[in-house]
Amino acid sequence: MPQALVRALRGEPQSPPPVWFMRQAGRFLPEYRAIRAKATFEQLLSDSDLAAEVTLQPVRRFPRLDGAIIFSDILVILDALGCGVTIPEGGPRLARTLDQIPLDQPLDERVFEPVQAALRTVKANLPPHVALLGFAGAPWTLLAYGLEGKGSKTWSRAKAFLHAEPAKAQAWLEKLADAAARLLNLHIGAGAQGVQLFDTWAGELDPEDYAAFGLPAVRRTLAQVSGAPRLFFARTGYLPQALEALPCEGLAVPWQVPIAEARARFPRMVLQGNLDPISLLAGKEIATAKARRIVEAMKGHPHIFNLGHGLTPETDPEVLGAVIDAVKGA
Amino acid sequence: MPQALVRALRGEPQSPPPVWFMRQAGRFLPEYRAIRAKATFEQLLSDSDLAAEVTLQPVRRFPRLDGAIIFSDILVILDALGCGVTIPEGGPRLARTLDQIPLDQPLDERVFEPVQAALRTVKANLPPHVALLGFAGAPWTLLAYGLEGKGSKTWSRAKAFLHAEPAKAQAWLEKLADAAARLLNLHIGAGAQGVQLFDTWAGELDPEDYAAFGLPAVRRTLAQVSGAPRLFFARTGYLPQALEALPCEGLAVPWQVPIAEARARFPRMVLQGNLDPISLLAGKEIATAKARRIVEAMKGHPHIFNLGHGLTPETDPEVLGAVIDAVKGA
Numbered sequence: 090m091p092q093a094l095v096r097a098l099r100g101e102p103q104s105p106p107p108v109w110f111m112r113q114a115g116r117f118l119p120e121y122r123a124i125r126a127k128a129t130f131e132q133l134l135s136d137s138d139l140a141a142e143v144t145l146q147p148v149r150r151f152p153r154l155d156g157a158i159i160f161s162d163i164l165v166i167l168d169a170l171g172c173g174v175t176i177p178e179g180g181p182r183l184a185r186t187l188d189q190i191p192l193d194q195p196l197d198e199r200v201f202e203p204v205q206a207a208l209r210t211v212k213a214n215l216p217p218h219v220a221l222l223g224f225a226g227a228p229w230t231l232l233a234y235g236l237e238g239k240g241s242k243t244w245s246r247a248k249a250f251l252h253a254e255p256a257k258a259q260a261w262l263e264k265l266a267d268a269a270a271r272l273l274n275l276h277i278g279a280g281a282q283g284v285q286l287f288d289t290w291a292g293e294l295d296p297e298d299y300a301a302f303g304l305p306a307v308r309r310t311l312a313q314v315s316g317a318p319r320l321f322f323a324r325t326g327y328l329p330q331a332l333e334a335l336p337c338e339g340l341a342v343p344w345q346v347p348i349a350e351a352r353a354r355f356p357r358m359v360l361q362g363n364l365d366p367i368s369l370l371a372g373k374e375i376a377t378a379k380a381r382r383i384v385e386a387m388k389g390h391p392h393i394f395n396l397g398h399g400l401t402p403e404t405d406p407e408v409l410g411a412v413i414d415a416v417k418g419a
Numbered sequence: 420m421p422q423a424l425v426r427a428l429r430g431e432p433q434s435p436p437p438v439w440f441m442r443q444a445g446r447f448l449p450e451y452r453a454i455r456a457k458a459t460f461e462q463l464l465s466d467s468d469l470a471a472e473v474t475l476q477p478v479r480r481f482p483r484l485d486g487a488i489i490f491s492d493i494l495v496i497l498d499a500l501g502c503g504v505t506i507p508e509g510g511p512r513l514a515r516t517l518d519q520i521p522l523d524q525p526l527d528e529r530v531f532e533p534v535q536a537a538l539r540t541v542k543a544n545l546p547p548h549v550a551l552l553g554f555a556g557a558p559w560t561l562l563a564y565g566l567e568g569k570g571s572k573t574w575s576r577a578k579a580f581l582h583a584e585p586a587k588a589q590a591w592l593e594k595l596a597d598a599a600a601r602l603l604n605l606h607i608g609a610g611a612q613g614v615q616l617f618d619t620w621a622g623e624l625d626p627e628d629y630a631a632f633g634l635p636a637v638r639r640t641l642a643q644v645s646g647a648p649r650l651f652f653a654r655t656g657y658l659p660q661a662l663e664a665l666p667c668e669g670l671a672v673p674w675q676v677p678i679a680e681a682r683a684r685f686p687r688m689v690l691q692g693n694l695d696p697i698s699l700l701a702g703k704e705i706a707t708a709k710a711r712r713i714v715e716a717m718k719g720h721p722h723i724f725n726l727g728h729g730l731t732p733e734t735d736p737e738v739l740g741a742v743i744d745a746v747k748g749a
Binding site for chain 2: 243244245248249251252253292295296297325326327344345346347365367368370371372374375379382397401403
């Protein structure tokens with residue numbers, strides 16, 4: 090029998106809903122920090138045993154989790170295009186921006202081999218009730234990092250590029266879309282039972298630019314992914330109605346939007362989310378009460394409990410455990 | 420005859436629409452930077468002649484502007500409550516956070532005297548077609564700064580406080596709401612013909628917390644303001660429908676939301692906005708095309724052209740001038 094998470098991704102409401110957390114393989118866990126004390130982030134990305142280990146850590150600590158998302162980074166695609174990505178504490182840095190790279194640069198798929206190996210290792214070691222998830226960065230988010238060379242407060246360089254060189258921007262977005270689809274298909278080939286496309290900077294484009302540049306590229310990626318259900322996460326308080334027509338099975342709902350409203354506006358979609366990760370810092374009582382209200386609002390609709398953005402390093406694992414118990418007991 | 424901006428605020432559609440810009444008195448202007456080379460930000464706040472001068476600068480440079488917003492800062496209210504606010508380059512710093520200040524601390528209204536004097540000076544020197552605007556910070560935004568003591572990426576301390584001490588949080592929000600109303604009424608008494616309440620961190624609360632804590636305090640402020648039309652700016656991609664029922668005449672629409680959608684959802688409201696300030700960095704052609712589409716979408720509805728967030732220091736005044744011309748020629 091398929092796992093609860095897979096059944097929910099197929100559109101079958103589960104009660105209680107399956108649960109996993111964005112960034113669950115990461116900085117809030119002491120056991121993750123213990124590994125990071127001995128290995129850099131880049132070493133974790135390139136060493137499939139370490140990547141598998143940090144993927145499995147949250148599943149070991151929280152046996153009621155329904156999903157394990159593979160440890161990786163959305164920027165591996167830029168690395169495979171020759172950007173020379175490093176991820177120090179202050180955020181990602183690119184040795185070369187995309188405008189220094191030819192449009193016909195081939196994707197070096199060897200970069201993806203460690204994550205494929207890690208997926209296979211995790212798959213062989215996961216408890217049977219836990220589903221394995223893969224992921225990739227969405228084209229606009231990759232283009233934004235690729236043009237800025239690092240994080241930005243305003244993404245002004247990337248945003249201006251869309252208009253200054255629209256044909257080139259679209260060509261890059263298509264290339265990045267194809268690369269993201271390729272990566273997601275590789276994840277599926279290596280055992281992922283569902284994949285999530287992360288458009289972390291969706292909210293940095295105004296709605297007309299996102300409709301013109303961001304969404305067509307997302308559509309292009311999702312349409313090429315096959316073999317497992319697809320989730321799309323647009324991190325933005327303004328969710329365009331056009332998301333309902335995307336070729337995917339589900340939407341990850343940002344915490345800024347009431348999930349009941351997303352249920353009304355996107356009835357075709359499996360919905361995932363959407364607790365504010367910062368509410369986990371307010372203690373067990375608040376976080377569990379908010380989690381229960383989300384579960385309540387989604388009864389009868391295919392729902393995967395999650396956060397509405399990634400876990401912060403400050404999260405107390407005990408509070409997260411209490412939220413899982415609340416979701417499972419609701 | 421009242422100015423075009425005042426007529427629009429009364430609900431009368433103007434063609435072309437009146438125009439002003441959030442943060443127009445500020446860092447993007449060389450003449451402002453020349454003054455700041457000789458005076459600190461705090462000196463500008465406390466010297467009414469300097470504050471009046473930087474308020475008038477954009478109106479002199481752009482004679483087609485319809486509004487002048489008084490130079491001040493949303494945090495003057497926290498200063499008047501004894502927080503000891505300074506505003507160095509890296510962002511505001513408070514010497515004392517609100518939890519170190521008693522709830523019955525009286526508002527030191529002497530702090531507001533320079534801005535009142537500046538309003539009177541500006542009023543006496545404005546061209547007759549330009550309307551004068553006052554403003555204040557909204558209660559939740561003030562509480563967030565007041566509890567964190569400075570800007571924050573997550574506002575986790577302030578958000579946790581709402582739930583850890585809800586009664587105290589509500590008491591502070593009410594006190595801050597009353598202080599904001601008092602300040603706006605003082606602005607109106609000194610000549611402001613319209614006022615805007617800025618909830619800069621509205622988007623940092625999840626929708627249920629904003630409904631429980633943010634909005635009731637906004638309502639409390641707006642309901643106490645009289646003598647001039649009231650605009651409310653909630654900086655968030657998710658605009659709750661409850662905004663339509665606020666006791667104010669208009670909404671400033673953030674750039675994240677299509678203004679045509681705001682027009683459909685908030686039919687009672689005068690709408691202001693909502694060009695993405697970052698689109699001004701993409702050059703004249705892009706910025707003016709986007710501006711024209713906004714004007715087009717708002718024809719027949721009371722509309723005040725503006726940005727959907729404040730001007731950035733990187734803005735080229737020539738591009739802003741081109742946008743004004745485009746709005747006036749559209």
